[in-house]
Amino acid sequence: MASKNKYYVVWNGVNPGIYETWNECQLQIKGFKGAAYKGFETREEAERAYSEGYATGRNASLKGTAPRQIPQELSDAVAVDASCLGNPGKMEYRGVWVADGSPIFKAGPFEDGTNNIGEFLAIVHALAWMEQQGVRFTICSDSRNAILWIKQKKCKTKLERTGRNDKVFELIARAERWLATHAITVPIVKWETKLWGEIPADFGRK
The missing domain is CATH 3.40.970.10 (Ribonuclease H1, N-terminal domain)
Known part of the structure; x- marks a missing residue:
């Protein structure tokens, strides 16, 4: 968006x-x-x-x-979201500023991925970006599964390898390695769509 x-x-x-x-x-x-x-x-x-x-x-x-009546404490947060055309299908994800939707990063599309994987990768991407930049902001995601996987430091997908999604599994492995070697020092918040509208990183393809 x-x-x-x-x-x-x-x-x-x-x-x-x-x-x-x-x-x-x-x-x-x-x-x-x-x-x-x-x-x-x-x-x-x-x-x-x-x-x-x-x-x-x-x-x-x-x-x-x-x-939108977005809480003041989220006004300088980073929002992440993923899009997947099919399940599995072409998956991509991105991160934007909550305040105005301006882009921070985007990755994909990748073949034969899932939305949950994209949401998981987006959060890890945001965490790694913050470490590289030396900044700390709250991260917002509308995916309960992705937030849970981050807490568990494991992408618990049931997606099967197809050969076409080798890149997806490569990204998952890299993300899990990052989580295993880094402490999470920023809040990761569930975006409440019913209260605040679509998450600013939404791809608008629903």
């Missing part, structure tokens, strides 16, 4: 104001306790929301759609 936000209002941050890129916005909110911000599609919407203040402006809708 690509982000359409072009302007970002920071009501409470290092330097409150309106910013034109997510990177600029992040500089104002990362590590800032009580940061308050939101993305908008047009400058007009952003200016109106900024002038109205956080209490009113945060509830401004985009194109008439109701805003």
